[in-house]
Amino acid sequence: MKQTRRLFIREGLAGAILLGTGNLVVADDVSETVKAKVTRVVNPFHLGMAGFTFSRFDIDITLKTMQRLDLHYLSVKDFHLPLNSTDKQIEDFKDKCASYNVIGYIVGPINMHSEAEVDEAFEYAKRVGVKKIIGVPDVELLPYVDKRVKEYDFNYAIHLHGPDKNVYKDAASVWKFTKDLDPRIGMCLDVGHDFRNGCDPSLDLQKYHTRVFDMHIKDETEASRMGVCTIIGRGLINFPALIRTMRKVNYTGMCSLEYEADKKDPFLGIAESIGYFKALCDTPS
């Protein structure tokens, strides 16, 4: 009887995590066994962290926080690893990340105002060992970026910035500038800035997903220039719809939290955002 019950419990939970070999204590007066099966959706995309979230904190605090949040993919920002780092400094940085079970999967956002800055960014990415760059290039540099993308075989994701900027305000804008360039040039879909520019990030992902190479997630208080970043789940962005679309278009990239509120003490907001987003990722659309 007890053996049967034990086996049943183990099987009931096997969908998510295999229980160990025993030590399952079941009180004799327990009339119900654990029938609930906790199953979590496996998604094509992964959850990551944008380095910019930690603009006021060093890489050690960044990595310690990521470790506690069980996050493993970092978008590397220059204030944590400058573009002019030596190869030794880059190796040390990567070793430190590895010690927290974190890898840098992309670099940026990096502003590029000259061909020399484009060159520097591509060499930097190569030395860091990633094949993706988030960039904000002057528009007239796009043909030059196109050349470098072909040469390096990198993905180049233009970061869209919302209504505060003159170009690259939203996904449609980046699409317009890049659709006739090499297909490896596209966008980092920042859902917050897209939304602040009056767009629906979910619809934009649906339309432009072939050119979405990275995503920044955050919530916003308004679909306008007046909107400010807030904790995921407290704003107006429809995250269930976004996740449904990511699944539908089979988005295989990263969703990196770029939390821009509470700059001096963002930790509670970061963790609540990650928890909220994880729950939506874990459940079926």
Added chain:
Amino acid sequence: MKQTRRLFIREGLAGAILLGTGNLVVADDVSETVKAKVTRVVNPFHLGMAGFTFSRFDIDITLKTMQRLDLHYLSVKDFHLPLNSTDKQIEDFKDKCASYNVIGYIVGPINMHSEAEVDEAFEYAKRVGVKKIIGVPDVELLPYVDKRVKEYDFNYAIHLHGPDKNVYKDAASVWKFTKDLDPRIGMCLDVGHDFRNGCDPSLDLQKYHTRVFDMHIKDETEASRMGVCTIIGRGLINFPALIRTMRKVNYTGMCSLEYEADKKDPFLGIAESIGYFKALCDTPS
């Protein structure tokens, strides 16, 4: 044209939060308006905080954290407000809570080993101004508790403790002890301890909901005595099923986070747990 669009956006979001009177800036080159409607489920239950989560922290840190997490209901523990507090101290405590937009909705858990301790607890609850007590009474005191419940017209929720204790291990056990007593005596369904005793909290809520007056939420690593508290969403408890059941039985009480991990620095785990649970609460079952 612009007017129409503005109106459309406002209506599109009206389900969740009414936008203000304007300042909605839509860039001229935006081809898509915000069609996504963020709707959040309205639940019969509310999310709260168990004071025990902050056993190493004072009431100020507790309330500041609750404020940042947008939580407003506190289960008051004696280490924040001792049972022998003066009326003045109780008033000051409540004023402080109010300044953070928090109210104490219940007191406890309080161990009760004598009739005098039962009396003290009931008087304390009355002075605090709540009509619910979480208690852990010696079994032989139950008839006395029953008498006091009738006299005060309070709900008395026995906190279940899992396999580490001799009595009140799980919901079935509390049910067994209380089913023939006054219907105002029942349980605080601690989903973690219930699960650690090999039970399914969701099934137990379904079975015993008429006697569930409060709930403690947390996740657990194993359905056994070996299980330890973990961040909600990382353990084995099926929270989507639990929330489905809370809606089904129309549970109108509180779900208070009783986070027992990382005692010295629980804040990230608390926030991630709250975010995870909120997301499940916001979405349909």
